[in-house]
Amino acid sequence: MKKKPPSQSSIQPQRSNSSPNSVGSNHVPQDDNHDSEEQKALDAIARQFAYQIISGFDKxxxxxxxxxxxxxxRFENERWAESQLAIKERIAIYEQSLMDIVIDLYQQVHPKQQDQHFWKAAKNQYTKLLNDHPQFELAETFYNSVIGRIFKHSKIDDNMMFVQPSRCYLPGPDRDKVIYSFDTSGTVRAMHESIxxxxxxxxxxxxxSLDLENMDKALRARLNREQLASVHAVEMLKPVFYRGKAAYLVGRICMPSETLPFVIAMQMTDDGKLMVDALLTEQHHLSVIFSFARSYFMADTQNPAEVVAFLQELxxxxxxxxxxxxxxxxxxxxTVFYRNYLQHLENTSGTTVNKGETVELSCADKFELAPGIKGLxxxxxxxxxxxxxxxxxKDEFAESKKITREYVKDRYxxxxxxxxxGRMADTHEYMNFRFPRNRIDQELLQYLLDTCASSVTLTDSELIISHLYIERKMTPLNLYLQQQTDPEKIRNVLNELGLCIKQIALANVFPGDMLHKNFGVTKTGRVIFYDYDEICYMSERQFRSLPKNDDPYAIDTLxxxxxxxxxxxxxxxxxxxKVFKDILKELHGDLMTTEYWLETQRITAQGIIQNFxxxxxxYRFVR
Structure with a gap:
């Protein structure tokens, strides 16, 4: 239980810049206690400031x-529409909490009137409050967000905020709070029953009984008798991972020579009962479940660092x-991405690297325009x-784009x-993102100045972009099709393209600009959509058929x-x-019909939530 310090909201310490008073040659010294009293007042305000922020985070x-x-x-009662609303509400929480605490701080402390001594003291006081805090790493980010909001993200300074973490988290101490361990000395079925x-x-x-039988068969198909006999532990995360119409129990099978993921995927039957849909033991399946193109899980835990550490092992x-x-x-x-980004820059800065008895010089690569067709x-x-x-x-859009900058932000x-x-890439918005100027390719720099000058600030050492999005790198589909020669892979990726468009539409999103350059191909061959400036809800479009007559001018007068x-x-x-068009039409010809889109529009209008x-x-069990 944190003890609230006495309120100091009326105290506004100011550091003196005046010289000591003097009359002639007689020097009048300052009170010896002046600095210590001033420091105490500063610490009191900083302590109150820190306490208000940690209280805002906890709330x-x-x-x-x-x-x-x-x-x-919501899962047990199949309240799928409420589940989707919960996604939006949980995302909105952070901004609402941040706004509330910043307003409160301005009323109490007047942050912009404080100097560097105050900010160092505030961070120091906040660091003390993080001792033994179960979500200390998230609380650091909340503090960063407060500082960012106060200074409009213009100050990225480790003296004022947690650019680097206050401490390195070593997983293990709280492992028992997030992990169940199951006895593996009996039969496979007994272990599953225990779960x-x-x-x-x-x-x-x-x-x-059928679910247990299916799981038993699946596990025995994956592990031979000797491997099963060598299993010495099955560990499962205590939180259940909910998303969409599914729930996942996530864990691992531990053997002397290897560790396998162990994921039980559950869904609801048509008559509202629980069933096990699949048992997954492959790492790439778990990777897709945790894909950047899927919505965030609902997994309740008070020890997120320990949960993430376990997932990192999987x-x-x-x-x-x-x-x-x-x-x-x-x-x-x-926050963690930005730290990773700084580390990567340092590791690729062109420094000398010792490797055994040899010395290698690592070459610093440069930021450059991304491959593919330049965006509008x-x-x-x-x-x-x-x-x-x-x-x-960009500062200005092509004439074909009848949209505004704010509209684009709203689409994201x-x-x-x-x-x-699983079909739309997650994007992350940053303000005043900094790049080392000596790592910027000259062609890129000129293109940024030509197209995005209002977002760019140059200093002697940095390129600062006031607003940008960061997204997982993929191979643009148009480049993939140009480079790929394997007919089977081409057919697969065009099938993926059709599925991607259809699944997005059934999720009530019309992709808008469906040129293949706006889709990316992941390392696993999945096709993901990543261009959002023209997306809208399905209800916001009128799907029409072209005129059916022989008049060559009918379309012109439409x-x-x-x-x-x-x-x-x-x-x-x-x-x-044409060869790609023919394959796409063969696999997903219904995409080119008005009937398909009208039917999809009807489904989404009814609020029917899909399950992908x-x-x-x-890998799904047959029932």
Whole structure:
């Protein structure tokens, strides 16, 4: 229990800049206690400032946890529409909490009147409050957000905020608070029964005996007899991971020579009972479940650092910031990303690296324009050695784009709070993002100045962009199709393109600009949509058929409204080459019909929530 310090809101210490008083040659010394009294007053204000922020964070986290914990009841009662509203509400919590605390601080402390001594003292006092705090790392980010809001993100200074963490978290001390361990000395079935005796749901299972049999068969198909005999532990995270119409129990099977993911995927039957849909033991399946193109999980925990540490062991190729984001802590994920970014810059700065008896010089790569066709709305660039792209809104758009800068920002906010169904990339918004100027390619710098000058500030050592988005790097689909020669892979990626468009539409989002350059291909071959400046809800478009007559001028005289869409024209611009068009039409020809879009519009208008499983169909149990 934190003890609240006495209120010091009326105290406004000011540091004296005047010289000591003197009369002639007689020097009148200051009071020896003056500096110490001033320091005490400063510390008191800093302590109150820090306490108000930690109190604001704790309140915000309780609110976040309350919504997250409600996922269990929403799942059990199949309240899918409420689940989607909860996604939006939980995202909005952070900004609301931040606004409340900043308003309160201005009323109490007048932050902008304070000097550097105050900010160092405030950070020091806040650091003390983080001792033994179960969410200390998230609380650091909240403090950063407060400082960022006060100074409009113009100051990135580790003396004032937590650019670097206050301490390095070593996983393990709280492992028992987030992990269940199950006895593996008996039969496989007994172990599975023990799991379901631990995780309790109010909704009954449709056929638990069948589920246990399916799980037994799946595990025995994955592990031979010797491997099963060597299993010495099965560890499961205590939080249940809820998203969409599914719930996941996430853990691992521990053997002397290897460790496997162990994920039980559960859904509801048509008559509202619980069933086990799949048992997943492959790392790449778990990776897709935690994909950057899916909505954040609802997984209730008071020890997020320990949960993320466990997930990192299961998914060593995932970045720490990606795992925090997947749990809904996207603001802290941004903080961890920025730290990772700074570390990467340092590691690729062109310094001498010792490797055994040899000495190698690592070459510093430079930020450059991203491969592919230049965008009409965004300037996109990347660092070749780093796995993200940076997107900056242009000052002026092409004439074909009848939109504004604020409209583009609103589209990105829409995607943030939408169920991305594994087909829309998560993006993260940053203010005053800094790049080392000596790492900026000259062509990129000139292009930024030509297209985004209002967002760019140059100093002797830095390029500062006032507003940008960061997104996972993918291969643009148009480049993929140009480079790929394997017919099977081409066919697969065009099938993925059709599925991507259809699944986004069933999630109530019309993609708008469906040129293939606006889709990316992941390392696993999935197609993801990432251009959001023209997206809208399905209800905001009028799907129409072209005239059916022999008049060659009929289309020219057709009256077209700003919301009209003619699906029969899609085949002319989604993909370029005729061979690709023919494959897409063969696999997803219904996309080019008005009937398909009208039916999809009808489904979304009824509020029917779709269920897209993130693992292959062949892994689902047959019932």
């Amino acid at each position: 915000s986290y309780r609110w976040h946890s309350r919504i997250t914990a409600g996922a269990k009841e 379901f005796n631990t995780y309790r749901f109010k909704t009954p299972f449709d056929n638990l 998914l060593p190729h995932k970045k720490h910031f990606e795992l925090y984001m997947s749990l809904g802590f996207y603001k802290h994920g941004k 709305v965004m300037t996109v660039f990347h660092l070749p050695s780093y796995g993200v792209v940076f997107k900056v809104i 906010r829409l995607v943030k709070s939408t169920d991305r169904v 009256s077209v409204g700003p919301t009209d869409v003619f699906p029969e024209q899609f085949e002319h611009f989604i993909v370029g080459k 499983t993130p693992y292959p169909e062949q």
